Amino acid sequence: xxxxxxxxxxxxxxxxxxxxxxxxxxxxxxxxxxxxxxxxxxxxxxxxxxxxxxxxxxxxxxxxxxxxxxxxxxxxxxxxxxxxxxxxxxxxxxxxxxxxxxxxxxxxxxxxxxxxxxxxxxxxxxxxxxxxxxxxxxxxxxxxxxxxxxxxxxxxxxxxxxxxxxxxxxxxxxxxxxxxxxxxxxxxxxxxxxxxxxxxxxxxxxxxxxxxxxxxxxxxxxxxxxxxxxxxxxxxxxxxxxxxxxxxxxxxxxxxxxxxxxxxxxxxxxxxxxxxxxxxxxxxxxxxxxxxxxxxxxxxxxxxxxxxxxxxxxxxxxxxxxxxxxxxxxxxxxxxxxxxxxxxxxxxxxxx
Numbered sequence: 001x002x003x004x005x006x007x008x009x010x011x012x013x014x015x016x017x018x019x020x021x022x023x024x025x026x027x028x029x030x031x032x033x034x035x036x037x038x039x040x041x042x043x044x045x046x047x048x049x050x051x052x053x054x055x056x057x058x059x060x061x062x063x064x065x066x067x068x069x070x071x072x073x074x075x076x077x078x079x080x081x082x083x084x085x086x087x088x089x090x091x092x093x094x095x096x097x098x099x100x101x102x103x104x105x106x107x108x109x110x111x112x113x114x115x116x117x118x119x120x121x122x123x124x125x126x127x128x129x130x131x132x133x134x135x136x137x138x139x140x141x142x143x144x145x146x147x148x149x150x151x152x153x154x155x156x157x158x159x160x161x162x163x164x165x166x167x168x169x170x171x172x173x174x175x176x177x178x179x180x181x182x183x184x185x186x187x188x189x190x191x192x193x194x195x196x197x198x199x200x201x202x203x204x205x206x207x208x209x210x211x212x213x214x215x216x217x218x219x220x221x222x223x224x225x226x227x228x229x230x231x232x233x234x235x236x237x238x239x240x241x242x243x244x245x246x247x248x249x250x251x252x253x254x255x256x257x258x259x260x261x262x263x264x265x266x267x268x269x270x271x272x273x274x275x276x277x278x279x280x281x282x283x284x285x286x287x288x289x290x291x292x293x294x295x296x297x298x299x300x301x302x303x304x305x306x307x308x309x310x311x312x313x314x315x316x317x318x319x320x321x322x323x324x325x326x327x328x329x330x331x332x333x334x335x336x337x338x339x340x341x342x343x344x345x346x347x348x349x350x351x352x
Contacts, residue, residue: 015117018178019096020048022104023086028058030105030223035066035073037221038102043113048073049090050104054080059104084189084197091188097181101174101198102220109219116178119151124211127178128167130218150216161263163214164206165270169277174198175220183208190245194238196278200249203271207256239282243298246278250307275307 020038024031038048050073052060063075076089091099100116102108112129119127154160187204189197250271257264279302 015043015045016097016120017095018043018046018098018100018113018116019090019094019181020046020100020102021087021090021094022048022050022102023053023083023090024050024055024059024063024104025053025080025083025086026055026057026059027104028055028062031059031062033107034102034104035062037107037109037112038073039066039070040110041108041113042110043117046072046113047094047096048102049076049093050074051076051078051086051090053078053082053086082192082194084191084193088188088191091184094181099179099181099184101177103175103223105223106175107221107223109221112219115215115217115219119178119213119215121153121211121213123155124153124213125180125183125209126164126205127213127215128176129178129215129220131173131176131220131222132218133222133224152214154212154214156211158263160206160209160212161266164209164212165203165263165267166273167214168199168202168206169270169274172196172199172202173222174202175222177202179205192238192241193245195281196242196246196274199274200245203249203253207253242278242282246275250275272307275302 022034022038027034035048035050038046050063050067052063052075060075060077063073067073067075074093076093078086078089087101098116098120100113115129116127154163183205187201189201193200253267253271257267279298
């Protein structure tokens, strides 16, 4: 894994240039608020790479309008290829030393980039901030921001692993991360995946990160939408592609971390957590697949490999909520909860 790096001094005397990566698809009602929040930044050395991913509404025209008025906003138009391909094309065009990621229906505080810039130190390759759930009121952007500058630095291999792997596995959210350009060399988002693509890439990035910073600041406003992509159901093809990419990622990670590595335990725990959460998240969005042979085989195989687990009562409760909400609460909660706990107990006994 990585060698620790010192985090005591500023990265350089010159503030870095930031490239803001914005993939855009059919978000015309929200896009102006997003771009206006970028233009309002108090930090000046930035560029926004906006990729119109084959939008069929006015999103492309709005991007062209803003790009014509401000040279810092650059627009790419492409046929629809998905969010990962859009981000990858933006990364290929970006010229900044640090990458920031912003979804086109979200917005950011005016000091968003400044906070990232102030947190950068020598040897720090990734900076994470917090988010605020946002319901579309522009006034909320100023009223709800946590401006506390508190920062915690992780400047050696062990501390980066203990913070980074569980954080990315549990929370993902590429919009909360600022990443040094050099860490992205040769890495891109997995194309064709709509759910969890940022976490899969995050795992690969962590294999390269020397130092990290976690800020209490919450300047990213995450819009809550019922029609958001993260709430959409998985198709069978998407599910197969996702678990294929997840398996490839697992193999790469296990190949980079030897059995004697002191960080292996935290890495594997995080992978197991993400495997388990991904499986039940997919199942909750597509409950009709519960009885399919392929679903049962995947669950059986991953339980045998120790990659899908239900380690504690709290996790049983979470799984139960997922299943009950997905099935329309047709089954009494206590019965479902008992069945899950019993099934996991049987699996645990079988592994001894």
